[in-house]
Amino acid sequence: MFQATRRRLALWYTTITAILLLFFASGVYLYVRSTLIERVDDTLNHVVEVVRRSLVIELIDPHSEGGPLRVNIEASFRGNQATTEDDRIDIEWFSPTGELIWSTLEQPLDVPLHPNSNGETVRAGRWGSGGVGEWESGRGREDGKSGGDQEDREMRANKTLSSPPPSSTHPPIYPSPQNSLVLRQITQRIEVGHSVLGYLRVSHPWFEVTKPSREFFVDLALGIGAMVAAVGAIGWFLSGLAMEPVRESYQRLKQFTADASHELRSPIAVIQTNVQVALADPDPDPQSLLQHLRVVERLTRRLGRLVDDLLFLARQDSGIVQSRWRAIALDKLLQEVIEEQQTLSAEKGIQITLTVLPPNSIPAVSPSVFLDDQPDGRAAIALVPSQSPSDLWTLTADRDQLVRLFTNLVGNAVQYTPAQGQVSLELQRVGRVGGYALQVKVKDTGVGIPPDAIPHLFDRFYRVDPARSQTSNSGSGLGLAIAQAIVQNHQGQIQVESELNQGTTVTVTLPQREEGTG
CATH class of the missing domain: 3.30.565.10 (Histidine kinase-like ATPase, C-terminal domain)
Known part of the structure; x- marks a missing residue:
């Protein structure tokens, strides 16, 4: 009985602790994941600002002041190329009508143009080595961070904008459902006054969020598992300590019940014997009857004292005295x-x-x-x-x-x-x-x-x-x-x-x- 109760107590300790840890770990995981997404979005927004400030805007007709404007692609995106790093940031420039004009990607993304300055997660086709396809390698940056610091964002933005023109030495692999990747993108409309010059889209590999999130999830799972096991062992130990007074009280109660039964049984048996002997005598002697009555009276007083003592102790234990x-x-x-x-x-x-x-x-x-x-x-x-x-x-x-x-x-x-x-x-x-x-x-x-x-x-x-x-x-x-x-x-x-x-x-x-x- 006590072992079963101890197991139930330990199980309750472990279950409640596991539930609390699960809620806590879920909150921490969601907080860390949202922080990683915010850092990626900060990096993309910073790149957008850097690119926007570096755009060379000129008149379509140099001899016509106040005429329509355009972006000089050669001067604005001079010296940019696709790199082979896993945490690369790619830039795409679209015309006001949504046509892709310039990109650091080897092959255009199969993603429709959707202006969004808050950041969105999209799934795009995956292409061959040396281009966007290597983003799915999962290596990421060695420090596992997504570039939330100002200095890191500037370094990555300058690296993206200061490399040679894109190389086309790698043959493309056209996208398919089995060959895709997930990107975090920000698309911003570039306009001067009421004139739209084009659209700038900046993309970042999503594994910068998924990889550290996955690693953090594994660490949390292992930590929670270890803590639940430790709590189970501690719960078993504490339940043993909690049950010890109950066990002692139960043993004392058993002993008390046995002793009280013995103390009550003995005089009752003697009283019963004396009464039976007195009743069984067909011609009772008055002196013999008197002797039996004295024994019964003496044992009755003893029983009265015993019952009185037991009642006193019972009231004292229950606190009703x-x-x-x-x-x-x-x-x-x-x-x-x-x-x-x-x-x-x-x-x-x-x-x-x-x-x-x-x-x-x-x-x-x-x-x-x-x-x-x-x-x-x-x-x-x-x-x-x-x-x-x-x-x-x-x-x-x-x-x-x-x-x-x-x-x-x-x-x-x-x-x-x-x-x-x-x-x-x-x-x-x-x-x-x-x-x-x-x-x-x-x-x-x-x-x-x-x-x-x-x-x-x-x-x-x-x-x-x-x-x-x-x-x-x-x-x-x-x-x-x-x-x-x-x-x-x-x-x-x-x-x-x-x-x-x-x-x-x-x-x-x-x-x-x-x-x-x-």
């Missing part, structure tokens, strides 16, 4: 928690003490709360009045949650401490970034916790079975998980330090906040 924030005196709250634990601690002869340390970390004599054995076997609480201001131990919190937090911690300490042991609580105000916090340490002299088990203490349903098998059968393994959830809800911290056969210390740090915040 509505905390009731108010000012609480933490020292008094801890005294109440100790009073509630006196029955169990008295049975085991465990002494519980509460020591309030002043802010300078020097132990104070007061207040001190401790449980001491009395002649009747019960524990009594002795209080010494505090000499510290009461507001030092006040914080804004949810009282019910804090009672549950410290009840769990003190109850665990009492449960896993041998008889005649000690459980001590220390309350201190400490400084921290952004203000002050109240720190509570719950220490016991119990069996301790193995080092390798400490990182898992806050996992749900986790028990340190090897060290506590004899005393852990009454818990569900949710106490510390609930404690951690409560501390996190109060934006605090909880830490556990322990040594085997020496004891355990749980440190809870809760920030002091303004009342009404949470």
Whole structure:
């Protein structure tokens, strides 16, 4: 399931990136192509201007002033010939009636005369070597550019206008559909006043655009292919990272479901067994029935606590817990928690003490709360009045949650401490970034916790079975998980330090906040 989801994520990453790259590359390609066309048109326009300025215009009748004008072909186009270079520019001069008079081409182009000063792309017949036919060789200029710079345009225009007359040593090959070339042309009408002197047509090979465009297209395709492959690999890696928390959450959910099912199944099975045994006895003994009912009642209370814990954790995870924030005196709250634990601690002869340390970390004599054995076997609480201001131990919190937090911690300490042991609580105000916090340490002299088990203490349903098998059968393994959830809800911290056969210390740090915040 996770591999299929990972493949889908990687595929989506790759597909979306490929589409974005395709749009980007298309825009870049069209921009580069249009730029190449503009540079070719600039070159042709520059050639037209150079040729137009070099035309020698004279009167048809030298003795008649104001008569009709003409262009002196010999003087205007003296020293021009067709060259054998691939990026050549050819010039054609037409009469006012559209007849070809002079051309650098060996053979006339099979292209109708169409005045156009903006540039147009036409397909013409292809002729033999040495003439226009060599434009289709595809070699182009070595730098792959079309002459957009002013200096380059002038050099090419002067080269076109300063070569010897055309040579006719190459026999023509007449155009055919299989023997054609594409040209970029500009045709301009030359006129003086209202008198048309003729038409000037300048042609440039179109491969100056197609060749670099084709090369650029190949480069873009290779680049996009490489980038898509890289994105696919990166997408596979990132999808793995994205799926890892989901995988861990899924595994935790499976484990949680299995543990919860086990915790619920065991007491339910025992309850069912006791009820079946009681019902199966045709002549039930009242004492036997009472024993069965006690077992059922005890297991029912256990199930109630377990369900209550599960509901609390579920609400905490979903964020629907509505905390009731108010000012609480933490020292008094801890005294109440100790009073509630006196029955169990008295049975085991465990002494519980509460020591309030002043802010300078020097132990104070007061207040001190401790449980001491009395002649009747019960524990009594002795209080010494505090000499510290009461507001030092006040914080804004949810009282019910804090009672549950410290009840769990003190109850665990009492449960896993041998008889005649000690459980001590220390309350201190400490400084921290952004203000002050109240720190509570719950220490016991119990069996301790193995080092390798400490990182898992806050996992749900986790028990340190090897060290506590004899005393852990009454818990569900949710106490510390609930404690951690409560501390996190109060934006605090909880830490556990322990040594085997020496004891355990749980440190809870809760920030002091303004009342009404949470």
